[in-house]
Amino acid sequence: MNKAVGFCLLIAAVASARLVLAEDARQIIAESENRSRSKSQQYEGTLEVIGASNKVSVKRWEYRRIGSYGASKAILRFTAPAEVKGVALLIVNHTNRASDQWMWTPAIERDRRIATQDRSTRFFGTDFSFEDLEERDVDQFDYKSLGDDTIDGAACWKVQSKPKESKSSQYSSSLVWVRKDNYVVAQIESYSKDKLVRRIHYGEVQNVSGIWTPRTVEVFDANRKSRTVLKLEKLEYNTPMKDEDFTLEALRRG
């Protein structure tokens, strides 16, 4: 009897410890999100796409976002090279499901909805997939703490995240490194059935308007062995923006 009670207590202790760890992991991600929360964000991005043969092509886009996580909306518009100038993507994020995305191609004056099953595709020749451009809302994943680690000399929490059933994703799991000093995400490795698909590394962390922000984002595509380095320039937070500038109509009018 005593043995049975002891065993039950042990099970309960392990379960609650797991719960605490899971809760801790979730809290780390939630805190990371809270600290990067803003009413709006805008920047000019320069992307260097470096192919497996080290051939470099440069692209530029302008990014504007209103709201933070879950309920945010963003428009990303290419400004270079000349060939793709004006091509734009509208991302409408949701708290309970995958984002809605539409792409505008000015040469044919048409917008096209990006279907959920197409989100694993690379976005316009970069190493970002369409899914990588949507915001990860804390409630769409389950978390597990994997202890401590170091990225670029900074102490980090290592957290495993798995998408909930309601969240359709190309990735079966991700490892997220969150810096202990400022709660900035330092790296994300995304896997499909235990095989590394993409590694996103965040560097040059600076405080911009009170928000610790990485100014470079490097995406490594493990299949293609290519990488894209995004540099955030003219970064601003909380500039006044209107909801009406994040609609399909706004996407079309540029």
Add this chain to the structure above:
Amino acid sequence: MTATPFGVDNVARALLPVLLCVPATAQNFSQRGFLETDLSLYPETVRNDSSHAVDGSLFRYEASYRVLPWLRLAGSFDARFDTHEQVDRTARLDWQDRSLLRPALSARQFNATITKDKLTAQFGKQFIRWGKADILNPTDRFAPKDFLTVTDPDFLAVLAARVTYDAGADSFDFVWQPRFTPSRTPLINERWTVLSQAVAGVALLDLGSRFPGRSAFGARWNHMGSGYELSASFYDGLNYLPVFQAALNPLGNAIDYVRTYPALRLYGADAAVPLRWFTVKTEAAYYTSPDRRQDEYVIYVLQFERQIKELSIVAGYAGDVIIARTPLLQFSGELGFARAALAAARYTIDSNRSLALDTAVRQNGHGSWLRVEYLQAFGQHWRATAGYSWIRGDNRDFLGQYHRNSFALLALRWSF
């Protein structure tokens, strides 16, 4: 058919005070354009066109300026030249796009966009695209085309006022087009007009086009649901594809013909439903008319779309149901692609190279078309295209009649 002189100076004078009172900043002003030269090589000649090579050059400049937070002006200018006289040789700035030849100098679009909360109003010459299908759009009635090369049409802008109310999940689009813009149909003395043996040796006298004076109106409702989109549309206006009315001339030595544009009313619907494995898109329109010169029919498209890594595939079927047919000759730019299996595929090799394939195969087997194109970008500004369009079939079919028009295309574009 006469061209009304465009008061460019007057418009510029009217806009100048508005433009000067707001300093232009890089953020408010954007521009882009390109210079492209393309060479089409036709292995075969045809009865009314002995050329093997056609070279064309196009310079396009597009600019957009946000004068005020709620007002944006946009314009686009084309300058063209070609070796085959598809382009007008007179240096006149055209804004109407009503000519048979492509204008040498053209105001491709010019418009003002006013936004206020959920309302957007756009006035001027503009592109209006309706529908969701990718290969053939039966509901796209404010989008006349340049069909001088039938298998490679280009859209023309229309002079219109467009008001859009965007209420989140639902949007409403109202368009009034006061001035008609026709599609540009193949030239009678060139290879994309296939003349019947019955008129061989008979002189054909072009008496021009009779443009109706009436305006056109259209309305469209679009709903974005969770996991689907659907639209319903209505159009009351004119068919931008001409009906040719021909008669033996009084002297009996030639056939006179004139292009007319019958009234057209359309009821349309389209939908897109992303499913687990592919996206289904469908579009259908019922064309009717009080004008007896206009055929009455339904065109529908059902297509499936899938992206597999870098490969994008669209495949579907376009069908029609003819309800009433007139004996008059009408250019079949749309019905000619119906009753056919249609497909398109794009493969992105890397950030600079891609391969594209488009095809249409008529269900009766009398006509088919296949186009393969390879695109290669060089650095920030240059792009080269090499492709081949292969057309097979026989003269009974709209596509098949162009079986001697297979051609290779080489194009070089410098964009800025």
